[in-house]
Amino acid sequence: MLYVCAASETLSRFPADFIQLNRDSQTDVLTLENVTPDFRPSPSDAALLLAPVPAGMPEKACFRVVRLTDAGGRDRYPDLLTASSFPDAVLHYGPETAETVALYERLASHFPPERLQVYLCPGDAEILKAVLSEAEAFVSLPASAEPVLNASEQALLTSLCGQFYASDAMKEELERLLIYLHFHCADPTETVSRFMKDCPPVRNRKEGKACLASFREYCSLT
């Protein structure tokens, strides 16, 4: 679910058909007033916060907020970062952005930074649509900080590193091979188990390197 969030006053400036457009199963419009402490989004949910373009910025443009800074220029939320094809903006905490900051603080208690986007955009229907299409694409992607390997594959990597007496460089290569198997095989753990069954005992790093070379070849043939 993508929550499109804005203060009721901001929402009232948006075209009515935009609000209707977003009332489908995957997107919900949420006003600030409804974000109460008992609001419980699921971990896969994301929020798109829309705020008016502050004075001094081009009226027809749209900006992704990457950082909020206080009046002294210090980062207030340095981790507020999502991907976007819009120009970035550093939003200075001041009277004209009070609404944005209040909204962010309210939402930030419910969404981790990588699932929350803040955009400054006008009430222009076309620009709103573009923001929404980008936000919908964003919510369908895993969070950028999410590692490729899942917990069991990560445990497998740790185990292989130990068994191969792996150096840092060998560990990096093992990780690359496991990522390859992650995308390529239905069950990477089973694939690695099959290899290890035929692998001779490894007693030192030299033998570990030889085994790694065999594992590399095995992966390319799998």
Add this chain to the structure above:
Amino acid sequence: MRHSVNTAALRKSFSRVYIEEAALSHDKTARILSNLPDVTPVTVKDYKHVFNRPGQNAALQKQAPALILAVKKPPYLYAGAPVCQSFGEAHFTYTSCAMNCPYDCEYCYLQGMYPSGDVVLYVNTEDIFAEVRRVLKEHPLYLCISFDTDLTALEPVTGYLKDWAGLAAEEPGLTLEVRTKCASYDSVAVLPVLRNMIFAYTLSPDAVIRAFEHRTPSLERRLAAVKQAIHDGRQVRLCFDPMLHIPDFAEVYGTFFDQVFSEIDAEAIRDASVGTFRIGADYLKRMRKVRPSEISYYPYTLSDGVYQYSPAENTTMLRLAREKLLAYLPSDKLFFWEEMT
């Protein structure tokens, strides 16, 4: 449901257009904007402020790309890269009047080359043309104009192919190669038929197209476009490049080559190129970061700064291609990209 990029979709796919200040008054800017009536242009001082920003996610941008109109600065022509097939041409050169492409191929080197998934169109093609004319006074030129993009797919918006065809018609010393996966033939059909304008269609098995060449037309549709181009008397090149080391490789590619030449008259094509996947080390490093996948994380061999399949894998793949293709084409029409050692 799978969607490929078609003309109407292309017109709607650019949700935003950024225009560099220097490009605002250019006639090609007006032409391009007239083809995009539904977008809201945003003026920027320098296109790099949008295209080269840090912290972008090109994979995400590919889903809703912006179009950036800019003015290209010299150099306008580049020597062909060693990883590219030169077709034995002495003056193998390429140019970029666009950066990035509406398609989304997982193996594409552009993901490692550019920081953004947005599409840049340079509007001052007349400067590139002037440089081409200057070089042609010194020697003939073999010029690839659709390496870092797919100009045929972008033609409904740009009209650039028509401009290039006009130049090629006036300059017999110029040979153009237009590399494409586009199956929409309408934009090509209106171009003059020229001996020195080669349409190079990249073909892949449907299994590869479905798995890795997102938003591209099916093999069936690409073959239909190839047949139309041949029917019109155009110079047609078939590019079996890159071949990918997929499971059941021999069966998939063997069937594929037979399918292609069961539909295409081999005698009617100019030539064909074959190459296995390879990519510069720096590009692969960036690709792994922006798009981890079985393509970017395959255990390649590094040789001379280029990641490629192992010599044994390359030999197996190229041998199969050679054996199959020689049944249809004479050896002087076949160009193989051999592994770098």
